[in-house]
Amino acid sequence: MVAVAALPDVTPGGPAPAARPGQRRAWRGIVLVVAALYFVVPMAVSFWFTVYSEGQGFSLAAYGRILSAPGFLSSLLLSLGLAAATIVVVLLLTLPAMLAVRLGASRLGPVLELIATLPLVVPPIAYVVGISTALRGGIDALAATPLWATLIAVQDERFPIVLVLAYVVLTLPFAYRSLDAGLRAIDVRTLVEAARNLGASWPYVLFRVIIPNIRSAIASASFLTLALVLGEYTVAALLGYQTFPVWIVTISGNDGQLSVALSIISLLLIWLLLLTLSGAGRKRS
């Protein structure tokens, strides 16, 4: 409101043009408040639920119980590990392909885009049914070959590589979009040619020219992947792995307060990661 009142003084011209930006500011404020309410109220209410109960009054015990709850640390670490692996694989998969399309095979561009968008239209449930059928069928079919052991190893409960593979597919559209936006902002071909002309080898071009210039796109691709993996429930649950989201659901059956406290903690955790990553992306630009 202070800004609205101050405006007529700083804006040259008659009262009519001065009133307009003022009105606009007021509207901005209203929209902001409505949006904030939409996000803040459920969180505040959740928080209240975790710290207050009619019997005991105010207590932070629910947060204390998180650490002692069985499986908390292992499931969280599993999810973070899966997220890291997924980020690495999805970037290694998309970035070289997208660069190749821009530098040489521009006709394959639409094909790549189609493939990268496809996971959005396949419902995760159909996807997971497909995976488990393939795994079961695969074990029978490959029983006599060395691949059988690979198939078993892939499903290791301590680090299920099969989940990484599944998550790579699920996050492909998001990674693709982020990187695409980053690559669009620079003239890849000219930069590559300029660097090659100055004697740079291909790895030098990639690591010293391309990647530094799409740093923030890589950061946002990584973040989206991380957020997706940390929140993914369907695939992990149906394949029977104890990832963090699956563990939250399991635990919430016994203890309502605990599960809501967990949600809040994981929300804060993801926010923190977002801030770190976007900070890293902005550092040099």
Added chain:
Amino acid sequence: MTVEFRGLRRAFGRTVALDGLDLTVQQGELMALLGPSGCGKTTALRCVAGFEHPDAGAVLVDGKDITRVPANRRDAGMVFQSYSLFPNLNARDNVAFGLQVRKVPTARRHARAAELLELVGLPAHAQRYPHELSGGQQQRVALARALALEPRVLLLDEPLSALDAKVRITLREEIRRLQLELGITTIFVTHDQEEALSVADRVAVLRAGRLEQCGPPAEVYDRPATPFVAEFVGTMNHVPGHLSGQEVTVLGRLMPVDGPLPSASDVDVLVRPEAVLVTPSSEGDATIVASSFRGSVARLRVRLGELEILSDVPGHDAVRLAPGTRVDVALVQRPVLVAARTAPTLPESSGPSAGPESSEATEDPAGVG
């Protein structure tokens, strides 16, 4: 350091970009590759840089075949058409990029970059990032970057086409000054005939992947080897004439013919506007339709029966030759170029700078004079 194109061929699908190009650029020479878009001039340049591989033929540098040498091991600095500075590096680090690739120590790298920025007139801009530089400044930095490794060949791929007119002219003069100073063999690709004529030692006019003519600017302008060159470089009038032996009758006079003779005897005589003489005369059979004043010269559009001819007269004559004046038209007596008869009336003009100007004259029949 000479660069030689030997029977260079390159096709993209069905489009033939280079169709057996033969051309030699001499040591220390600035060669302009001139032609309309799609004539193969950029493809030829990219073959020297190593970004394009010819289907047949070879590129020789100092007699050595470099056709298969990877782009990063060629000794040619390149300045690109679009802005090509690395956005994450400031001007100094952009210039020093090639030195960094070669692991030159930081102090020497910075000293060399400062030296080059000085050379291109930007000594105070070392810390600026590309987005903080104007288009002209960016191309200067790109030029410094291309020169940083002291290449034996400098390749310029329409380096001025993204800049506005005034910067374009100063920068092209500066490029020429630097090129002469360093004595570096340079290939300058452009579609702007004025640019090519004003900076090059020799101009090579390309058409559909083949060399049409290669010679000093004055020769290409005054004695175009083919009708295409005549059309593309400068403005050309088409005046109908009748061929008899080695001579042609045009506007009632007999003129010697230069260059190849078409088979038909009905021909177009190609005449530069400055070779058309216009004198006021009350009995004249021609009328001035429009006049556009350009300072040193005025370009007149003269109607002669069905025919319209462009004529350049000295600027101070523009007052006497206002639109509506009856005039006599004559041609300067000298050997002329002829071409097979095309559309009989309107003189065509081409070349990027001549085109818009003559259409301006059409839209403004009142003229300026």
